[in-house]
Amino acid sequence: MSIQLALFYFFAAVAVGSALAMVLNLRNTVASAMSLVITMVSLAAVYVLMDAFLVGALQIMVYGGAIVVLFVFVVMLLNLRQDDFPPPRQRFVKALGTLLVLFALGKLVAAVPGALPEAVARLPEGFGGYRDVGTALFTRFLLPFEATSLLLLAALVGAVVLAKRRLD
Amino acid sequence: MDLVVDLSVVLFAIGVVGALVRRNVIVILMSVELMLNAVNLAFVAFSRMHGNNDGHVFVLIVITVAAAEVAVGLGIVISLFRNRDTVNVDDVSLLKW
Numbered sequence: 001m002s003i004q005l006a007l008f009y010f011f012a013a014v015a016v017g018s019a020l021a022m023v024l025n026l027r028n029t030v031a032s033a034m035s036l037v038i039t040m041v042s043l044a045a046v047y048v049l050m051d052a053f054l055v056g057a058l059q060i061m062v063y064g065g066a067i068v069v070l071f072v073f074v075v076m077l078l079n080l081r082q083d084d085f086p087p088p089r090q091r092f093v094k095a096l097g098t099l100l101v102l103f104a105l106g107k108l109v110a111a112v113p114g115a116l117p118e119a120v121a122r123l124p125e126g127f128g129g130y131r132d133v134g135t136a137l138f139t140r141f142l143l144p145f146e147a148t149s150l151l152l153l154a155a156l157v158g159a160v161v162l163a164k165r166r167l168d
Numbered sequence: 169m170d171l172v173v174d175l176s177v178v179l180f181a182i183g184v185v186g187a188l189v190r191r192n193v194i195v196i197l198m199s200v201e202l203m204l205n206a207v208n209l210a211f212v213a214f215s216r217m218h219g220n221n222d223g224h225v226f227v228l229i230v231i232t233v234a235a236a237e238v239a240v241g242l243g244i245v246i247s248l249f250r251n252r253d254t255v256n257v258d259d260v261s262l263l264k265w
Contacts, residue, residue, distance in 0.1 A: 046212075052215065
């Protein structure tokens with residue numbers, strides 16, 4: 001087993017484990033947010049193993065740095081109580097839905113082997129670096145990039161308005 | 169490469185289950201983030217598979233959308249908590265038939 005494969009198994013296990021911990025932790029929302037950080041960081045490691053260096057760095061900066069901090073900040077601001085499992089009448093439907101999702105998951109995982117093309121043997125020079133990705137972003141994908149800036153502006157205005165006014 | 173796509177599928181399923189099962193709005197938002205990350209992972213894997221950078225550009229745009237979504241979503245959560253004193257989605261059924 002190559003070192004890359006071993007590292008991938010390690011980080012994949014960490015990512016799945018902490019994602020499960022995030023979903024299953026009923027007591028403490030801050031602990032859920034911390035599990036989310038672990039998932040994000042191990043996913044960044046997987047990105048680097050996939051030669052996506054810029055994306056890995058941005059993953060840590062944006063998710064680990066900004067988004068999760070926002071989550072933790074809101075959780076602490078609201079000072080939440082613990083939340084419970086849904087009441088029994090909904091529990092059956094939830095269990096059914098979860099089983100359905102797990103069934104679909106099993107089908108998808110079973111369909112993956114052999115369905116994907118082989119990876120290219122030689123990557124182009126500078127693959128995944130800031131120069132290549134940046135050039136693509138500012139030339140061929142200029143229109144989506146500008147649309148994203150509009151979206152960010154809208155989100156900024158929306159967040160300010162929401163935080164300022166009462167709903168009713 | 170199969171393994172990476174498998175990991176992406178598993179993480180997406182965990183996110184779906186989390187968004188369906190949990191009652192806490194904040195945890196639901198976190199599960200949505202997890203699903204977006206699973207999709208990003210699939211983008212990166214396919215990008216590596218084809219030796220083409222385009223997937224990375226899409227990942228950058230998805231990260232931006234996720235950040236915007238969290239900012240607005242948590243703004244709504246704070247506003248909700250101020251008005252109703254709850255973050256449980258079952259207590260907020262005004263628009264539910």
